Amino acid sequence: MMEGSVLMYQVATVALLALACSLASAYDPSPLQDFCVAIDKYDSADMNTFLLVFVNGKFCKDPKDVKAEDFFFSRLNVAADTSGRLGSNSTAVFVDQLPGHNTLGISLSRVDYAPYGVNPPHIHPRGIELLIVLEGTLLAGFVTSNQADGENRLFTKVLNAGDIIVFPIGLIHFQLNIGKSNAIALASFNSQNPGVITIANAVFGSEPPINPDVLTKAFQVDKNIIEYLQKQFGK
Ligand code: MN
Secondary structure, three states, X not given: OHHHHHHHHHHHHHHHHHHXXXXXXXXXXXXXXXXXXXXXXXXXXXXXXXXXXXXXXXXXXXXXXXXXXXXXXXXXXXXXXXXXXXXXXXXXXOOOOOHHHOOOOOEEEEEEEOOOOEEEEEEOOOOOEEEXXXXXXXXXXXXXXXXXXXXXXXXXXXXXXXXXXXXXXXXXXXXXXXXXXXXXXXXXXXXXXXXXXXXXXXXXXXXXOOOHHHHHHHHOOOHXXXXXXXXXXXX
16 A cells, blocks of 8 residues: 555656656746847847847847837738749748747747648647638648657648647648638747748758758659759759
8 A cells, every 4th residue: 555655656756747847848938027028139238249149039128118019910911922832821920020929938820822722741840830710721631750550640621711720749730722712821839939840841952952862762762853852942
């Protein structure tokens, strides 16, 4: 009985520690003040040599100088240009666009899709995404990480106006406009700066390019296919 309780206590402690560690490393840290409006430059006269220092987040504007505009972004009613090759485009409202997001662990973006436009497979390395469809019909999905049985499981759903899907942090996901009209979605994130890694661009369009032998072997295709893709996505 006694040994059992000790074991339970140890299991609970390990579980709590694991939870604390995951909370500490997986998401933006909690703020310790009301707000910390982001500024890119620390402009103190005696620190002129440190004008551009990157920290985990951004420097805070002096609270005395903070204005309502620092928490404000308008123009999200305006559709982004979807005439590019993908037929979709995002308007991010991350900390760089809305400095009041700094330290608050939240942000959003608007995604516009022309008919058959695609938001191609991508990852947000620092944020969970909650996508709500405002207009149109999207085929949305995400793929799990490598599972013990070697599978990468796909979850997909057709979404109409008012439907929501959640994309877990760090997983590859996408949307395709399968309707005949434009589509609009809003994506919210639990990070002020979730980041975006577009898979095709990162793999085939890196600068400098990844050695084609690496990709030929990795994708198990002819080398000229890799060279074609690198030409497509290269600068
Ligand atoms: Mn996304």
